[in-house]
Amino acid sequence: MILQLITSFIAASAFCVLFNAPVRALLQCGFAGMIGWMLYLQLDDRWDTVVATFGATVVVGVISQFFARSFKMPVIIFSVGGIIPLVPGGLAYDAMRQFVENDNNQGIQFAVQALLLSGAIAAGLVLSEVLGQMFRRKHVSG
Amino acid sequence: MDSTSNNSNTTAHDIIDLCLLAGKIMLQSGAETYRVEDTMSRMAASLGFPGAHSYVTPTVIMFTTSRTEPVKLFRIAERTTDLQKVSEVNDISRRLSERQLTAAEARERLGIVDDAAHAYPVWLQTVAAALTGACFTVMFKGSLWDALPSLLISGVGFAAVTYLHRLVQIRFFAEFIASFIIGLLAFFSVRLGIGQEMDKIIIGCVMPLVPGLLITNAVRDLMAGHLVSGLSKGADAFLTAFAIGTGIGLVLSLF
Numbered sequence: 001m002i003l004q005l006i007t008s009f010i011a012a013s014a015f016c017v018l019f020n021a022p023v024r025a026l027l028q029c030g031f032a033g034m035i036g037w038m039l040y041l042q043l044d045d046r047w048d049t050v051v052a053t054f055g056a057t058v059v060v061g062v063i064s065q066f067f068a069r070s071f072k073m074p075v076i077i078f079s080v081g082g083i084i085p086l087v088p089g090g091l092a093y094d095a096m097r098q099f100v101e102n103d104n105n106q107g108i109q110f111a112v113q114a115l116l117l118s119g120a121i122a123a124g125l126v127l128s129e130v131l132g133q134m135f136r137r138k139h140v141s142g
Numbered sequence: 143m144d145s146t147s148n149n150s151n152t153t154a155h156d157i158i159d160l161c162l163l164a165g166k167i168m169l170q171s172g173a174e175t176y177r178v179e180d181t182m183s184r185m186a187a188s189l190g191f192p193g194a195h196s197y198v199t200p201t202v203i204m205f206t207t208s209r210t211e212p213v214k215l216f217r218i219a220e221r222t223t224d225l226q227k228v229s230e231v232n233d234i235s236r237r238l239s240e241r242q243l244t245a246a247e248a249r250e251r252l253g254i255v256d257d258a259a260h261a262y263p264v265w266l267q268t269v270a271a272a273l274t275g276a277c278f279t280v281m282f283k284g285s286l287w288d289a290l291p292s293l294l295i296s297g298v299g300f301a302a303v304t305y306l307h308r309l310v311q312i313r314f315f316a317e318f319i320a321s322f323i324i325g326l327l328a329f330f331s332v333r334l335g336i337g338q339e340m341d342k343i344i345i346g347c348v349m350p351l352v353p354g355l356l357i358t359n360a361v362r363d364l365m366a367g368h369l370v371s372g373l374s375k376g377a378d379a380f381l382t383a384f385a386i387g388t389g390i391g392l393v394l395s396l397f
Contacts, residue, residue, distance in 0.1 A: 003280060011277035017270035018300075018350060019172070020224040020261040037281065074232045076174065077225045080355060085281065089354030090345050092379070096387020101394065114357065122361040 008037035008085050015084045021077050028067045029081025036060040037085040049113075053086050054120040060086075061128025079125060088117040154207055157189050160245060162216050163252050165196070165203045168231050172223035175363050175371040178203070181235050185248075188239035199370050200378070223355075226261040264304055271350040272297030279346030288342050291331040296347040299324040303351060314385045321348055321389030329397055348386050353379040 012033020013026045021029055036056045043052035060082030061075075068075040091114035098107030161182040168178045178198045182205060186194035191207040198204075200221065206213040234251050237243045243251070262270070275296020276289040284292075303320035310316055324347045331337040356379035364372030 003286075007277040007280045011274050011281060014270040014273040014277070015350070016225070017262055018223075018267055018274070020222075020226045022226045022229055022261065025225075025229075072233075072236075073229045074173075074177070076177070077229055080225065083358065084355070085278075087354030087358055089349055089352030089357075090278075090282065092354065092357060092383040093345065093348050093352050093386050093390070096383045097391055097394070100387050100391030115361075118354075118357040118361045121358045122365055125358075125362060126365060 004041065005034055005038065009034040012037075012081045012084050016077075016081045019080060021081065022073070025067075025071065025073060025077050025081075028071070028078055032060050032063050032067070032078050032082030033085050035063060036082045040086055050116050050120045053117050054124045056086055057083055057121045057124025058128050058131075061125045062131060065128060065132040075129075083121055083125070086117075086121060088114040091117065154191070154211055156249075157186060157191060157245065158205060158207055158211070158214050160189075160249050160252070161185050161194070161196075162203060162205050162214055163249070163256065164231050164235060165198065165205065166216050166218065167227055167252065167256050169198065169200070169203060169218050170221055171225070171227040171231075172221060173228045173231075174359060175199070175368045176366050177228075181231065185235050185238055188241075189245055198368075200374050222260075224260060227255055227258070230255045264301075268297050268301045268304070271300030274350050275299070275347045277346075278349040279342050282342055282345055284339060284342030284346060288337050288339055288346075291328070291337040292343045292346040295324055295327045295331065295343065296350055298327060299347055300350050314381060317351055317382055317385035318389045320351065321386040322392055323389075324348060325390040325393030329393055344390060348390070351382070351386055353382040356382065 009030040013030030015033075016026055016029040036059065039059055040052050040056040043055050047055075061079055064075050064078035064082055067073075067078045091110050095107050095110035095114055098104070098110060164185060165178050165182045168181060169175075175198050179196045182196045182203075183194050186192075186207055193209075194205070194207045196203065196205045201218050202215055203218065204213050204215045231252065234243065234248050234255070238245075238248050260267075272293050276293040279289050279292040280286065299320050302323050303316050306316035306319055307313060325344060328337065328340050328343045328347065331343065332340045337343050356375055360372050360375035360379055362372075363375060
């Protein structure tokens, strides 16, 4: 558990170095990634993987919006770090590997799963954006 | 009379150029399509052209300030992910709309951002890739013993893809050969008894190369109604995944 915390933190912030994120955003990226991955692990025990990914992404998105507002940087910097552990890169690779090994049925299953997961992540990010906009409007008017 | 109309023409052209430069940097640095369009229209609006229109795909930007002005386009050949530049352009555009910067100052700053190198040197990125690989191996429930070989292998893999991409301009081959090297090294590390589960090592090591973010951005663009961008990003992601899968698959079929 603690091992997962540490590794997801390092993985998310190191990935942001690959994406040339500003130095002062690295810690927040790692934090977002850590929260997302831990939440995903908890939700994945109880619900379907797609649902777990969606839930974790919404939380990551909201955290990133919060970071973006308080550090005055675009949301993408933090949300990228946050969703990196959730993103179905491994599945996309698995799917391609099955195709290459001539196991097309299994490959299509992996590919569909990867597509569903990335759909869930995209939907989660959009939902968190909508939530952020609603909150801002309320804040401004009220 | 003639000179004034000429003058207003040049400023309109300057502003189109300024917005195009901002859009070009953002798109080359991997910003989302809708953000590029949004930033360019906002910059144009704050400089007195509220009706600006833009059309952005991953390979081209088209931009005009009004119906009577000519449309200018910019071709994007090379795309990387550089969040530092995205953040800087975002900052410049915000200051421009808050009137803290003039158009000329913004232009100068954008020029500096455009010429700047990446935020991190290649060796640091290689170290980061190595750490990512090791951490993902552990996160995908590999053992700590497998993290050590994946630390080395993912570093080598990332260095290979960076170096090869400079050598051969076609990214597909760089990724293909790099993942072939990763697969080969993972196979031998298991054979020599340094690693235990080859699958876990490979999956951790290819994570720095894998187009997970690209797939997600593609779906997001599709949802936002940017159909052309979404489909072409999806094709890009598919090609990368195919290169990696083929590279690893070749190793698996050889041994």
